[in-house]
Amino acid sequence: MGSLYGALSIATGALEADQGAAEITSNNIANVNTPGYSREQVNLSENAPVQVGNLLFGDGVSLQPTTSIRDNLLQQQIDQENQSAGQLSAFLGPMNQVQTLFNETSGSGLQAPLTAFFNSFTQLSGNPSDSSLRQSVITAGQNLATAFQQDASSLESLQSNTDLGVQQTVSQINTLTSQIAALNVQVTSLISAGQDGGALEDQRSQLVQQLSGLINVSQADAGNGGITLTTSGGAALVVGGQSFALSTQVNPSTTFHDVYSQGADITSTITSGTLGGQLQVRDQEIPSILTKLNTLAYNLATSVNTQSEAGFDANGKAGVAFFTAPTSLASAASSISVAISDPDLVAASSDGTAGSNGNAQALANLQNQTIVDGQTPADYYSGLIFQIGNDVSQANSEQTSVGLVQQQLQDQQGAVSSVSLDEEAVNLIQFQGAYEASANVVSTVNSLLTTLIDMMYETT
């Protein structure tokens, strides 16, 4: 048989539950714009019934721990796309500067000084004994050398800036992994205690999302809400409450910083995220462009020198090298310079007389000869232009498609986890109604009790 006090206690429990539910709703509304916030769901459950004699009486409602609504699989897909996005944007930053350096569509680049250099020989061939034309050959050669040097030094400084970026990225990664490890411990202890990870899990997945923009991360469930993070090459980043910091060390052969994890060089296994993009620019893209630039400078200098030495100068003496002989292929572009300053030393003559233009002709004709890796200088250079343009263009279109996928995934995640103010308003109305009803129950029970007490009063 039920009792008035039972009803009163059920109503009190309901009031508390509805208050709690309103609080959760309020928290959801408060976090409507918080990045990474997953909406929390109110969990109400029916209390275990009380048996009185043969009868079962319900014992009201109680508020259970909230559930944060999130889709971990979706989150991992977002992290995955973040890795590509991070890599592409780290790649495109410096590469956009590289393509500006060689922007032939606006006339900057090596084509103009290169053509001007050969043209100066063509012009000299028209009047080989004119010393002002001889001087302009030297000037054109110096302009060409300066252009090579500037391009090489711009590329090298981009490369060393990117190396600085590598070190900064590694330190950001280390900050993030240590924060994730700390949160990992807290989340695990909450989950073990039967609670919802809630806000802490939100924070952790925000940090993992940031981390995945920096390096290729693989995530594994370690049970009890804990996660294990490794690079996709297998180097541990976070295991339980412990984070493993990456470090950098100068590689003496490249003079750039390699990335180490617990003593092992993992540079080559880092292929995505900002760090992956930076390494790609520093170790592959710029070196490949520099090699081509050096090959061009080296072969050009060597061929011009050989042809110069085959001719005669204005005084009928055997020709001397026009460019300072490059010491090595690797430094050809940065060290190329004109070796002669006396216009008379330009070897325009092919027979030793001052009026002969045969060698100037031959020097001008080098531009049509396959002197650079089996190609003419223009063909070779044009190939380099295509390579740079193509690499940037590919990265651009990948970036666009990754951006679309990211947006799609964010929308999906928003559909799952974002707070909807309409939904919260409906919930609030529901909880308000339930609260009012329970309050009325209390008031009714109160009046029933008053009736009962009044009855007793009348009896006495």
Next chain:
Amino acid sequence: MSIRVDPNIAPDLLSALNLDQQQQNTALEQLSTGQAVNQLSDNPAAAADVVFTHIESSQDDQYLQNISDLTSQLQTADSTLSSVTTAVNQAISLGVEGANGNLTASDQQAIASQVTGVLNQVLSLANQTYNGVYLFAGTNSTTQPFVLDSTQPDGVLYNGNDAVNSIDISNGNSIAINVPGSQLFTNPSGDLIGSLNALVTALQTNGDVGTAVTNLQTAFSEFSTQRVFYSNALQQLSSTQTFLNSDKTQAASQENALIGADMAAAATNLSQSTTAVNALLSATNQILSTLNLLDYLR
């Protein structure tokens, strides 16, 4: 239960706005530069090809400049040789007059001194310079080629050489630009200066003037044959000049085809994307200021 949609649409609106503004910027850039390809990555193949059209038009400019310099040089040479022709014709008439047996010794001496004048004139024409360069010295063109020298069999010493300079006047097309003085003036098949010298001697010594005149005529016809080179070369220069000018136009139009912008399309794109941006902005304003249910809780 109905499908839940993402209640937060601000990021989508922003990225759509971003996309439209990018299109707007692209159209503006195309309109302001006149180029559809402004970065290598806009069209890598066109950017690589434009290297060649730039080289071509720059080479054409250089060839045209060479041709213009060369044209005045060859014209100087040609008109010099034309003066030689006039002078030698005069010497031949004088020689024919001198061959007349009825002349007195003093008349012959007078003719001899007139022919000597012609000889000196021819000699100075043979030593003609252009921009400080001797035109008829082969490639040894910084030294005066012809000097009178009585120890030589024909009375003149040639200091030049037999070499010929060639110049590229368009890509892969070169022409010779001089005839060595030895071919023009002291050619073994007809030695112009030598036969002038011989005519002077014959007149002065009352020798065989008739033979000397015949020899001079032979030498003159050899000279005239050699001389044709210059007018041929000038003709070739002029036709190459025409070719280069049209090649330059060709290169420019090719460059335009490669990287030029379709201005009409760019203008249309600009107005389309501007309309899109405006529409999106006003849509964004409406959507973001739409009331939600909470506004109705009173």
